[in-house]
Amino acid sequence: MDAEQCRCMDEEFKELDDYIGQFRDKKTALIKVLYEAQRIFGYLSEKTMLFVADRLDVPAAKIFGVVSFYSYFTTTPKGRHQIKCCMGTACFVRGAEKIISAFEEKLKIKRGETTTGLEYSLDSLRCVGACGLAPVVVVNEQVYGKLEAPDVDTILANNKG
Amino acid sequence: MRKIADFKALEKHAAELKPRLALRLPGADLSSGKREILICGGTGCQSSRSLELLEKLQKEIRAAGLASTAQARITGCFGFCEKGPIVKVFPDDVFYVEVGLEDAMELVENHLKNNVVAERLLYRDPQDDKPIMSHHEMPFYKKQMRVALGNCGLINPEEIEDCIAADGYLALASCLEKRTPAEVVGEVKISGLRGRGGGGFPTGIKWEVAAAQPGPVKYVVCNADEGDPGAFMDRSILEGDPHSVIEGMAIAAYAVGANQGFVYIRAEYPLAIRRLQLAVDQARAAGLIGRRILGSRFSFDLELKYGAGAFVCGEETALLRSIEGGRGEPTSKPPFPAQSGLWGKPTIINNVETLANVPQILRRGGDWFASFGSEKSKGTKVFALAGKINNVGLVEVPMGIALREIIYDIGGGIKNGKQFKAVQTGGPSGGCIPAADLDVKIDYDNLVAMGSMMGSGGMIVMDEDNCMVDIAKFYLDFTMEESCGKCTPCRIGNKRIHEILTAITEGRGTMEDLDKLENLAAVIKDTALCGLGQTAPNPVLSTLKYFRDEYVAHVVEKRCPAGVCTNLLDFFITDKCIGCGLCKRGCPVSCISGEKKEMHVIDKTKCIKCGTCISKCPTKAIIRK
Numbered sequence: 001m002d003a004e005q006c007r008c009m010d011e012e013f014k015e016l017d018d019y020i021g022q023f024r025d026k027k028t029a030l031i032k033v034l035y036e037a038q039r040i041f042g043y044l045s046e047k048t049m050l051f052v053a054d055r056l057d058v059p060a061a062k063i064f065g066v067v068s069f070y071s072y073f074t075t076t077p078k079g080r081h082q083i084k085c086c087m088g089t090a091c092f093v094r095g096a097e098k099i100i101s102a103f104e105e106k107l108k109i110k111r112g113e114t115t116t117g118l119e120y121s122l123d124s125l126r127c128v129g130a131c132g133l134a135p136v137v138v139v140n141e142q143v144y145g146k147l148e149a150p151d152v153d154t155i156l157a158n159n160k161g
Numbered sequence: 162m163r164k165i166a167d168f169k170a171l172e173k174h175a176a177e178l179k180p181r182l183a184l185r186l187p188g189a190d191l192s193s194g195k196r197e198i199l200i201c202g203g204t205g206c207q208s209s210r211s212l213e214l215l216e217k218l219q220k221e222i223r224a225a226g227l228a229s230t231a232q233a234r235i236t237g238c239f240g241f242c243e244k245g246p247i248v249k250v251f252p253d254d255v256f257y258v259e260v261g262l263e264d265a266m267e268l269v270e271n272h273l274k275n276n277v278v279a280e281r282l283l284y285r286d287p288q289d290d291k292p293i294m295s296h297h298e299m300p301f302y303k304k305q306m307r308v309a310l311g312n313c314g315l316i317n318p319e320e321i322e323d324c325i326a327a328d329g330y331l332a333l334a335s336c337l338e339k340r341t342p343a344e345v346v347g348e349v350k351i352s353g354l355r356g357r358g359g360g361g362f363p364t365g366i367k368w369e370v371a372a373a374q375p376g377p378v379k380y381v382v383c384n385a386d387e388g389d390p391g392a393f394m395d396r397s398i399l400e401g402d403p404h405s406v407i408e409g410m411a412i413a414a415y416a417v418g419a420n421q422g423f424v425y426i427r428a429e430y431p432l433a434i435r436r437l438q439l440a441v442d443q444a445r446a447a448g449l450i451g452r453r454i455l456g457s458r459f460s461f462d463l464e465l466k467y468g469a470g471a472f473v474c475g476e477e478t479a480l481l482r483s484i485e486g487g488r489g490e491p492t493s494k495p496p497f498p499a500q501s502g503l504w505g506k507p508t509i510i511n512n513v514e515t516l517a518n519v520p521q522i523l524r525r526g527g528d529w530f531a532s533f534g535s536e537k538s539k540g541t542k543v544f545a546l547a548g549k550i551n552n553v554g555l556v557e558v559p560m561g562i563a564l565r566e567i568i569y570d571i572g573g574g575i576k577n578g579k580q581f582k583a584v585q586t587g588g589p590s591g592g593c594i595p596a597a598d599l600d601v602k603i604d605y606d607n608l609v610a611m612g613s614m615m616g617s618g619g620m621i622v623m624d625e626d627n628c629m630v631d632i633a634k635f636y637l638d639f640t641m642e643e644s645c646g647k648c649t650p651c652r653i654g655n656k657r658i659h660e661i662l663t664a665i666t667e668g669r670g671t672m673e674d675l676d677k678l679e680n681l682a683a684v685i686k687d688t689a690l691c692g693l694g695q696t697a698p699n700p701v702l703s704t705l706k707y708f709r710d711e712y713v714a715h716v717v718e719k720r721c722p723a724g725v726c727t728n729l730l731d732f733f734i735t736d737k738c739i740g741c742g743l744c745k746r747g748c749p750v751s752c753i754s755g756e757k758k759e760m761h762v763i764d765k766t767k768c769i770k771c772g773t774c775i776s777k778c779p780t781k782a783i784i785r786k
Binding site for chain 2: 027028029030031032034035062065066069070071072073087088089090092093094125126127128129130131132133134136141143145149
């Protein structure tokens with residue numbers, strides 16, 4: 001790790017530390033703190049989790065337990081374009097499986113995986129509540145609705161690099 | 162907004178703010194020349210770029226020199242999500258659907274400037290293709306009755322002044338001024354309100370139990386962890402009228418003697434989180450929550466806690482553990498949360514829609530609420546219609562309405578003229594209801610009698626192209642993934658069910674498997690620790706009950722009648738084939754042969770059933786069955 005990267009890491013940890021500082025009741029703040037940590041770092045590395053354990057005075061085992069319990073938290077880095085295919089019932093009955101399979105085929109990764117170079121990651125997700133537009137795909141914050149398999153190409157073309 | 166001193170000041174304030182809504186209410190003055198355009202700012206319409214449309218409309222209004230007489234603003238969900246973005250023009254009460262960015266200019270030019278309705282953008286009656294001006298005339302709205310969603314589509318959810326103009330917080334204020342906590346509980350009991358999140362437990366009784374607990378510290382929790390896939394009413398209420406939930410929570414807190422509340426909300430709902438937090442901040446600034454509310458001796462404040470993507474946290478004991486900052490694993494009941502909940506203190510947990518009904522009940526009376534609905538299920542219920550139905554969206558109807566009315570009259574029937582097969586209610590805990598039961602009146606008890614449940618009110622419509630075994634497998638896949646793993650029946654039993662269903666859909670099932678499914682399901686229902694496990698087998702049991710012939714077709718004939726289960730399908734090229742060769746070139750395993758301009762053939766031994774040939778064929782000559 002070069003010096004510049006190192007400084008940037010320090011700044012990120014300082015940001016997290018400041019966030020933790022605002023809680024009076026630290027033990028119940030765990031999930032909110034993990035949220036913020038994931039927002040800052042993009043994922044929860046072992047180093048981050050140990051840092052949180054230390055600052056909240058909670059056993060590291062509890063942190064790992066909580067992180068592994070909730071699907072929102074990830075311990076591996078995600079792609080710059082996070083493709084999330086809704087697999088809620090409304091999307092499922094309108095052919096969501098075909099859409100996610102099309103992504104798997106195009107990106108040559110399975111759901112839950114990330115492409116080499118961290119360009120794309122592909123995940124399924126349970127209902128974003130935009131059932132009127134089913135089947136739905138969310139890329140970062142952008143929602144794409146009423147999709148058919150060929151639309152996958154357009155979505156990938158719109159989200160490159 | 163400045164702090165409001167007391168009940169009288171709030172009443173005065175509400176009266177002063179009334180003109181804000183003057184154009185939007187029935188009987189508005191059409192002659193003033195003023196206009197308001199409300200654009201749906203819910204997640205559904207925002208996904209179809211309604212916020213950009215808002216900016217565009219505002220720009221066009223300024224460009225047309227109409228800024229002094231016309232204003233465009235956002236509002237909550239109108240419910241007709243299928244046809245979004247929705248735009249409504251007041252006071253003439255014109256309802257536009259699927260308004261694109263490119264339509265903004267026409268709308269401003271025609272409607273606002275020249276007073277000519279932009280007919281092209283009106284909803285058309287699917288029966289006779291005639292355009293319909295007002296939403297009151299639309300079949301989708303005619304049978305609806307909006308209570309919990311009353312302010313959605315009327316007020317701007319980001320401005321507390323709009324909410325106060327619509328009599329927001331008056332119910333809370335009058336409770337603090339005129340009623341004892343016991344009287345508030347009594348009124349809710351009279352209303353017959355039952356929990357809208359799933360089980361349907363009577364709200365008044367829950368409050369009474371919590372109120373009777375000794376001790377100074379109690380909590381009120383709003384369950385906004387709307388996890389049922391295909392249900393989005395709670396999200397719409399939080400996005401469209403967040404103050405109704407805050408007010409409901411404050412009333413509940415007053416009734417049971419709590420001073421602190423938590424809203425446990427899904428992280429997947431960023432817009433709802435943002436609007437609710439904004440509303441909490443505004444209410445606090447106005448003195449409507451916080452210390453000594455409206456000059457009374459009652460204090461109540463609330464905090465948002467985020468769910469992190471665990472379905473089981475919708476179960477109340479799991480939810481409490483999650484708020485406490487741990488893994489959301491359920492605990493056995495009793496003790497019930499109303500006796501011993503958050504940090505061991507008495508806690509009432511109510512769902513978003515339940516709480517949104519509370520201010521209305523206190524304002525208009527328990528008798529009023531109990532005057533509609535069925536005998537044991539009072540009031541209205543919001544349903545989320547989705548799946549293979551023409552009008553996807555949110556509908557609020559009196560309890561006791563027939564399923565057929567919801568699906569055909571309001572929902573406009575099945576998409577693309579297909580045949581109705583089943584409607585799934587109650588999410589992963591519910592069941593599938595077949596066509597024969599379409600005339601059953603919907604309420605908590607009737608749905609349970611049919612092997613399903615109310616759940617949060619999701620209704621997924623399925624047509625002839627959906628395979629019911631595949632659907633059951635889909636739900637088990639969901640509950641298996643979401644099982645927290647604490648108790649064995651749920652962790653292992655549901656996995657076994659899923660394995661058997663997978664075997665059946667792949668043509669490896671036996672008739673004994675069907676009995677095994679029934680036995681296993683019964684054991685899990687009896688022995689699982691929490692509601693998730695106990696109800697997880699419902700989708701299997703109800704499909705086995707009503708669609709046993711489909712299971713038998715998979716097992717005995719190795720055939721999927723709906724043509725979904727790929728392993729059981731064979732691909733054929735029919736005589737519609739023109740011999741173009743597109744399928745041959747597209748086939749990844751080169752199993753198609755044939756001369757140019759002659760009929761092609763698929764080698765079934767090599768075919769991997771990927772479906773590429775079907776998508777390539779220009780004449781739809783390839784079928785699977």
